[in-house]
Amino acid sequence: MGGTDSYVNVSDVGRIHVAAALDPEVKSKRIYAIAKHVTWNDHLAVMRKMCPEKKFMDDLKDLGIFSGKVEDEGLGLKLLKKWGPQDDWVPLEVGIKETLESVP
C-alpha cells in the first residue's frame, strides 16, 4: 500500500476532543475520528479540480482501500452533530485547501 486510506479534518478532531470531555453519555469510549475512507487518488481529483492549469501526477495504482468495519462508526459524527456547530464532517476539499494555504 502506498498512501492514505482515510482522512479527517484537524478542526473536527479538535471538536471531537471537546465532545469527549463534555458529553455525559460518553464514558470509557474509544472514539474513532474517521471522516471518510479515501485514497490518494481522491486527493489528486480534488487538486486537479482546484488547479485545472496545473499538471499533477497520474493516479496511483494498487492502492489499498479500507475494507474492515468500524464498530460504532457513527459516534464521531453523532458527537459533531450534537455539540455543533456543523451537521457533517468537514469535506476533504476544504481540508486540502486549508492544508495548502498553511503548510509551506
Add this chain to the structure above:
Amino acid sequence: MALQKAIPDGSLVLVIGAASFVGSHIVNEFLKKGYKVRATDYDISKASWLASSQFSSYTASGHFEFICVPDILASNAFVEVLKDVSAVIYVAAVVTKPNPNDTIPQNIKGTLNCLRQAAKQPSVKRFVMTSSYGAAFNTISDPDVVLDATAWNETAVKMAWAPPPYDASRIGPVYKASKVGQEKALWKFVEEEKPPFVVNSVLPSWICGRLFNKVQNPSSAILVRELFNGQERWLRDLGVCKFFRFCWEV
C-alpha cells in the same frame, strides 16, 4: 434546551501538548465554546505564539494561559498545572525515533504520570487521551478487521520491538506501538485504579487542515503538500514510513 455537560460551563481545561497540530485545534475549539484553557508544551520557544498571537485576545481576557512543562516524566510535572482543572486533554508524545526504547516507555510513563497526578486533583471530571487509529489496526485491506474497543495493532507492536537495526522504516511501527502502549496503560489504569474521573480516547485517521503557525510540525498534513508539489517518489516507494518521520506529536 441547553445540553447537559459533564464539566461546568466556562470551567478550566488543561491541554497537554497544546502547540502541536491537533493540540492547538483542541485549544481553539474549547475557547470557542467559552471554556478557559491552560495550555502546556515542552518547549516555550515553539509554543509562545499560542499566547502572544494565535489566542492573544483570549490571553488578554484571562481565558487562555500557557505554562511550559519541560519534562512530562518529572514526579511533580503536572501538580501545579492541574489546579482547578475540570478536564485534562492529553495530546503530548515524545518525538518518535526508530528505536522503540527511545519512545514507547517514555510515552507510557508520561501518560501514567499525568493520570496519577490528575487522580489526586478532585476538580478533574474528565480525561481524554489522543490516540491514533494506527493503535487499533495495521492492514487497511483486511476485511476481517473490526475497529472496536478491543482492537489493538499487535502487528505494529511486533515490528516495533523486532531486533535491530533500528532504521527509518521502524518509525511508523514505533509510533503506532507507542499509541498501543499508551492506550493500554490508560485503560488498565482505569480498571485497576478506578480514578474519580471519566476517561475517553480519540483515534483520528489521517489528519489534514489548517496549520495555525509555521513553527508547528504539520504532521500528516505534509503529505497533502508533497502530493500537490508532485513529490511522488516516496508516495510510491516509501509510503507510510515517511509520514511517521514527521508525525511525532499527532
